[in-house]
Amino acid sequence: MPALGASHLILGIETSCDECSASVVRLSDKGSEGDVRVEALSVSTYSQITLHQPYGGVVPEVASRNHLETINPMIAKALQAAGVSARDLSALAVTSRPGLVGALLVGVTAAKAMAYARRLPLVPVHHLEGHATSLWLRPDGGPAARHFPLLLAIVSGGHTQLHVVKTPPSSWPEDFLASTRVGRSRDDAAGEAFDKTAKLLGYPYPGGVWIDRGSEGGDPRAFNLPRAMPQKDVLDFSFSGLKTAVALQVQALERAGGAGAVKARLPDLCASIQEAIVDALFSKMKLAAEKYGCKALALVGGVAANRRLRFRLEKEFPAPVFFPPAEYCTDNAAMIAAAGAYRFSQGRALTGTAALTLSARAAAEV
Numbered sequence: 001m002p003a004l005g006a007s008h009l010i011l012g013i014e015t016s017c018d019e020c021s022a023s024v025v026r027l028s029d030k031g032s033e034g035d036v037r038v039e040a041l042s043v044s045t046y047s048q049i050t051l052h053q054p055y056g057g058v059v060p061e062v063a064s065r066n067h068l069e070t071i072n073p074m075i076a077k078a079l080q081a082a083g084v085s086a087r088d089l090s091a092l093a094v095t096s097r098p099g100l101v102g103a104l105l106v107g108v109t110a111a112k113a114m115a116y117a118r119r120l121p122l123v124p125v126h127h128l129e130g131h132a133t134s135l136w137l138r139p140d141g142g143p144a145a146r147h148f149p150l151l152l153a154i155v156s157g158g159h160t161q162l163h164v165v166k167t168p169p170s171s172w173p174e175d176f177l178a179s180t181r182v183g184r185s186r187d188d189a190a191g192e193a194f195d196k197t198a199k200l201l202g203y204p205y206p207g208g209v210w211i212d213r214g215s216e217g218g219d220p221r222a223f224n225l226p227r228a229m230p231q232k233d234v235l236d237f238s239f240s241g242l243k244t245a246v247a248l249q250v251q252a253l254e255r256a257g258g259a260g261a262v263k264a265r266l267p268d269l270c271a272s273i274q275e276a277i278v279d280a281l282f283s284k285m286k287l288a289a290e291k292y293g294c295k296a297l298a299l300v301g302g303v304a305a306n307r308r309l310r311f312r313l314e315k316e317f318p319a320p321v322f323f324p325p326a327e328y329c330t331d332n333a334a335m336i337a338a339a340g341a342y343r344f345s346q347g348r349a350l351t352g353t354a355a356l357t358l359s360a361r362a363a364a365e366v
């Protein structure tokens, strides 16, 4: 472990999908009082969402080309907003996997160039470890020790995973994600299920928020949609059957009454789709919390914004529920810089030529 001294500044970079983001965090040693502490000093994010909207989803080539144009301005903005210069940095952190490989490569290449030019250690960060770490980016330091074991649910557009977390990030092992995972989706992610079914209903990308809004006044039991993996001993999810069921339902409505028939039933369709996804998430999270004796639940990723899911958790979940601060819920570099800072504090940074061999990887591998 590097001698921590008073504090270190770490610059984080995130370009795994359609957000180009840079952030500066401060890592401080709390000395004999206990754990190290990480706080975000700045975060600058450019969202490409409007560039991809006309295509109904993220176009990888468009994403990487845009990252190339925005990465340097984002880094400059993050340093300036934190009131520091590149000379003040102790280390760099960058998302190296998983994601769109061309998009990841822009961030990884920028980080490697900076590491080489400034002789800085470089920490490769798994994007999902970043999301998990975002829970600790709170003024109160995150879920306190009394809430361990903590059930962590990663529910995003690309991933749906359950993890049982027993310690704060400063002592997470190298294989944290693999060694804590107790459940995952076997096909589509929950966010993907929202997005694909929303597309079938004619909503723009990303569709989760449209289904959330469209469900107002709808009957969640109007359409009988499947809940996969009902077995009590299985903590995995499957959402691809839901997509097929919705496609068949939309076709049946169109056959009976044309496009107007689908429009007329939109609130019921949205509410039923949402309830099917929320039911699946809720039941597996409850089962996992019971099985592993979890003292709390924490949700990270875009789907955590869903109002019906939050309502059901608030009313029915048998343990306290935590969320990261709103600004760190969607993709951002503060969570990457923070995850990198904790790893740096454990002496897990790449230095010298090792940093230059870092490459981007599309696969999650956990």
Ligand code: KG4
Pocket (backbone or CB within 6 Å): 017, 155, 156, 157, 158, 159, 190, 191, 192, 194, 195, 206, 207, 208, 209, 212, 301, 302, 303, 304, 305, 306, 307, 329, 330, 331
């Ligand atoms: O974590 P995130 O911002 O990006 C990654 O996938 O990494 O998650 C985006 C996902 C999309 O699938 C989007 O439709 C979904 O989160 N989402 C929602 C809501 N807001 C965003 N899904 C349901 N209800 C919402 N209110």
Ligand code: ZN
Pocket (backbone or CB within 6 Å): 127, 131, 156, 330, 331
């Ligand atoms: Zn993400």
